[in-house]
Amino acid sequence: MQSYTSEPSNQPLLEETIGQNLERMVERYGSRDAVIEVATGRSWTYAEFNVDVDQLAAGLMSLGLQRGDRVGIWSPNCAEWTILQYATAKIGVVLVNVNPAYRAHELEFVMQQCGMRMLVLAPADKSSDYPAMARQARQNCPDLTELVFIDGGADEVEGELDYASVVNMASDVEPSAVRDRLAELDTNDAINLQYTSGTTGFPKGATLTHRNILNNGFFIGELMNYTERDRVVLPVPFYHCFGMVIGNLNALSHGAATIIPGRSFKADEALRAVQEHGGTSLYGVPTMFIGELALPNFKDYDLSTLRTGVMAGSPCPASVMRQVIDEMNMAEVAICYGMTETSPVSTMTRSDDSIARRTETVGRTMPHLESQIVDPGTGEPVERGEIGELCTRGYSVMQGYWNQPEKTAEAIDADGWMHTGDLGRMDDDGYVSIEGRIKDMVIRGGENIYPREIEEFLYRHPSVQDVQVIGVPDEKYGEELMACIILKPDAEPLVADDVVAFCRGRLAHYKIPRYVDVREEFPMTVSGKIRKVEMREEAVERLGLRS
Numbered sequence: 001m002q003s004y005t006s007e008p009s010n011q012p013l014l015e016e017t018i019g020q021n022l023e024r025m026v027e028r029y030g031s032r033d034a035v036i037e038v039a040t041g042r043s044w045t046y047a048e049f050n051v052d053v054d055q056l057a058a059g060l061m062s063l064g065l066q067r068g069d070r071v072g073i074w075s076p077n078c079a080e081w082t083i084l085q086y087a088t089a090k091i092g093v094v095l096v097n098v099n100p101a102y103r104a105h106e107l108e109f110v111m112q113q114c115g116m117r118m119l120v121l122a123p124a125d126k127s128s129d130y131p132a133m134a135r136q137a138r139q140n141c142p143d144l145t146e147l148v149f150i151d152g153g154a155d156e157v158e159g160e161l162d163y164a165s166v167v168n169m170a171s172d173v174e175p176s177a178v179r180d181r182l183a184e185l186d187t188n189d190a191i192n193l194q195y196t197s198g199t200t201g202f203p204k205g206a207t208l209t210h211r212n213i214l215n216n217g218f219f220i221g222e223l224m225n226y227t228e229r230d231r232v233v234l235p236v237p238f239y240h241c242f243g244m245v246i247g248n249l250n251a252l253s254h255g256a257a258t259i260i261p262g263r264s265f266k267a268d269e270a271l272r273a274v275q276e277h278g279g280t281s282l283y284g285v286p287t288m289f290i291g292e293l294a295l296p297n298f299k300d301y302d303l304s305t306l307r308t309g310v311m312a313g314s315p316c317p318a319s320v321m322r323q324v325i326d327e328m329n330m331a332e333v334a335i336c337y338g339m340t341e342t343s344p345v346s347t348m349t350r351s352d353d354s355i356a357r358r359t360e361t362v363g364r365t366m367p368h369l370e371s372q373i374v375d376p377g378t379g380e381p382v383e384r385g386e387i388g389e390l391c392t393r394g395y396s397v398m399q400g401y402w403n404q405p406e407k408t409a410e411a412i413d414a415d416g417w418m419h420t421g422d423l424g425r426m427d428d429d430g431y432v433s434i435e436g437r438i439k440d441m442v443i444r445g446g447e448n449i450y451p452r453e454i455e456e457f458l459y460r461h462p463s464v465q466d467v468q469v470i471g472v473p474d475e476k477y478g479e480e481l482m483a484c485i486i487l488k489p490d491a492e493p494l495v496a497d498d499v500v501a502f503c504r505g506r507l508a509h510y511k512i513p514r515y516v517d518v519r520e521e522f523p524m525t526v527s528g529k530i531r532k533v534e535m536r537e538e539a540v541e542r543l544g545l546r547s
Contacts (some may be wrong), residue, residue, distance in 0.1 A: 002381040003373035003388065003426040007365040013395055014218055014253075017210040018191065019090035019182045021218075021253055026050045029228050029255035036259045037079045038273050044079070046255070049086075056087040057178045058170035063118070063146065067092035067184065070114045070193065073239070074098040074107065074130060075122035076263035080150050080163060081238045082248055084120055089191055089210065091181045096193040096205070097239040100128065100264075101525070106203075108137035111144055114193055114205055114402050118146040120163065123153055125263070187211040193402055194241060194340045205402035206341045213241075216343040216396050217249030219367050221256075224281070224308050224334055225351055228255030231305075233279040235261045235270040235288060236313075241344035246310055246336060247283060267291040271301040278305045282330065285313035287524070289324050290466055294489070298327075308332035308351070314529055317459045318359040325355065337362035337434060341411060342418055343396040347371060347432050361431040369394035372417070373426050376438060379413070387435050387450070390424035391417040423450065440532055442471030442479050447510050449481065454511055458483060461502055463491035468522055469513065470536050473545045482515035482539055484522065494518055515543065 014021065030047035037043070044052065065071065071093050073084055088095040096114055098107060100122070110116070119138075121130045131153055138144050138159075147160050154160035187210045195203035226232075232251040236242040251258045261273035265288055274282055284292070289311065292298065306329045311321070316335065324330050332351040335358055338344035349363035357363070365371040372381050373388040382388040397418045400408035412418050423435040435441075435450040442449040451469035458467045466486040474480040483499055496516040503512040517539065523531040540546055 001384045001428065003384050003386065004371070004381055005365045005426070005430040006370040007367050009219075009367035011219075011222065011367065013211070013215050013368055015187055015211075016214070017089065017182070017185045017187055017189075018086065018214050018249070019185070021214055022050060022053070022086055022090075023182075025252060025255050032228055032255060033231070033257035034252060035079050035082055036257060036277060038259065038261050038269070038277070039263070040079075042079060049083070052083050052167075053086040053090060054178050055167050055170040056083055057090045057181075058173050059166040059168065060087060060093065060118075061091055061177050061181065062169040062172040063166065065091065065093050065117065067181070068094060068190070069117045070094045070096050072096040072098050072111070072116045072119040073121075074100065074102070074119055074134065075150060075239075076100050076125070077234070077238050077243065077260050078122070078150065078263065079260065080120075082258065082260075085238070085244055085248060090178055092185045092189055092191070094190055094193055097195065097244070099195065099239055099525075100237070104133040104136045107133060108140055109202060110195055110205070111137055111141040115143045116141065117143060118148060119144060120148040120150060123149070123151045185210070187214075190399055192244075194239075196340055204404055204407055207399040207402050208343055209399060212343040212396055212398065213245045213249055214253065215368070216345055216366075217245045218253045220246055220310075220334075220336065220345055220348065221250040221254045222367075223348055223350055224250075224310075224332070226251065226254040226256050226281075230254065230256035230280045231259060231278050232256055232281045232283070233259045233261060233270060233273045233277070234283055235265045235273075236283045236285070237264070241338075241340050242283065242285075242310075242312060245344060246312065265291075267295050271295070271298070271303065274306060275302045280305055280307050282306055282309040282328070284309070284311060285529070286311060286316040286320055287314075287466065287522070287530075289316075289328075290320055293320070293323050293327065294465065303328050306330050308334065310334050310336050312336040312338075312345075316359070317456060319459050321359045322355070325358075333358065335362050337432070338392075338396075339418075339420055341398045342392050342420075343398070346390075346392040346396065346420075357431060361427075361433045364430045364432065365392075366396070369396060371426070371430075371432065373424050373432075384426055384428055387423050387425050389438060390420045390422045390432065390434070392420065393417045437532075440470075442469075442481060444471070444474070444479050444481065444510050445477040449511055451481075454481065454483070454507065454513070457503070457507060458485070458499070461494075461499075463487050463494055465489075465491075466522070468530055468532065468535065470532050470539065472515065472536060472539050472543065474514075480515065481511070481513040482517055483513040484517045484519060484535055484539075486521065487518060515539070517542075
């Protein structure tokens with residue numbers, strides 16, 4: 001049987017825009033909590049949220065923003081992020097998510113590449129002087145006419161405005177202006193640009209529509225059994241699909257509350273938000289959950305209201321997933337798999353799946369989508385159980401990379417299949433396991449080695465808190481394995497011989513790491529993905545393997 005599945009659904013796709021969906025939720029759940037910002041104590045009901053969305057939308061229109069214009073948001077998580085997300089959607093303006101970790105030259109690249117008209121930005125913090133970098137980048141971006149400062153800080157010069165001033169400009173347009181613009185929009189309009197992390201080469205802007213991201217968020221919530229009674233704690237970044245689609249669009253299309261623990265992830269803030277606001281759902285990448293479980297006072301937090309959540313971004317160790325289920329009360333926790341270019345989720349576990357399904361796979365195909373595993377060389381589907389490249393097709397696939405048709409054609413084939421670059425395996429029931437990235441696969445002496453298998457094994461070592469396995473150059477075998485390890489607090493030191501001894505007789509000899517790198521942390525993108533490319537480069541330099 002070939003590795004192909006489709007997932008028809010009796011529930012049709014939503015054929016409405018994001019703004020129309022919000023209006024419908026306000027009618028049904030107007031008095032219920034929509035957004036809670038823990039750090040400031042601010043909160044909005046659906047009715048209050050919609051008022052602020054409309055005011056900001058009208059203010060943007062007063063500045064002349066037209067359907068299809070690009071407005072950037074460069075900020076860690078905050079309530080204004082969510083308000084802007086919906087305000088731009090209501091008036092057909094394309095929201096451009098800018099990675100908060102970018103420096104001035106990266107910001108300038110994105111501004112120029114998409115022809116950004118306006119940038120909404122955060123105040124400076126200890127890691128980023130957003131205003132200074134924005135002013136620097138703006139000098140080479142003639143399309144950019146306004147910088148809007150979320151917490152004030154605009155200079156009295158042309159083209160700089162405070163967020164509050166933009167909101168106050170709502171009175172300069174007709175009261176019906178936002179409604180009239182909303183009525184003009186189409187579900188297939190581009191509404192969001194998300195730039196890939198750019199770990200290799202320049203970032204590419206995945207162009208996503210109302211139909212793409214609203215439906216993806218909605219059907220994730222359906223599979224999680226979300227209702228208006230859910231309270232969703234979001235320590236994951238809004239700039240990434242995880243925060244703004246799996247988080248905001250998912251929860252707010254079901255009348256649920258979104259809870260923002262802080263500007264960025266802190267393990268104690270996330271658990272405190274669950275405890276103080278009755279969180280029923282908690283999100284994170286595996287490293288976030290590992291950090292929460294490792295808190296010295298973890299058992300002091302009351303997590304009894306939790307029932308579900310989402311773990312995504314990178315493969316989760318089985319041992320960590322079992323702790324999340326058993327010790328965090330997240331019995332229905334879901335694994336979501338996907339990529340920015342697919343809005344993002346392509347496969348997902350179901351709430352009634354067994355623990356094995358939710359620890360060993362990334363679930364099965366989402367409603368209204370198709371999945372297949374193909375031979376990377378021939379493009380032909382492989383048999384069930386064989387490893388190949390995972391591809392997805394359906395409503396969730398992006399329109400393309402902004403102004404990059406050649407790059408789009410490399411990613412989406414003539415039949416509409418998005419090629420993920422991930423190695424996967426599909427079982428007889430259609431469940432998919434991810435074996436790693438094609439580019440992460442290590443070829444040692446002609447043997448194909450999938451790092452995930454070795455990582456899962458090394459998690460069994462009593463001293464290992466987290467581990468990533470990479471390939472490094474080797475003159476004899478082409479590549480050799482290195483295990484990069486973060487030790488548990490107070491664990492005994494580990495050296496290569498200890499790891500070899502632990503693996504000997506339990507792993508095939510060619511799968512035993514030759515090198516061990518014990519470190520405090522892994523380099524990560526803001527969305528929590530491990531930067532293995534950077535780890536390889538560091539290892540090559542440190543080991544003197546450049547030649």
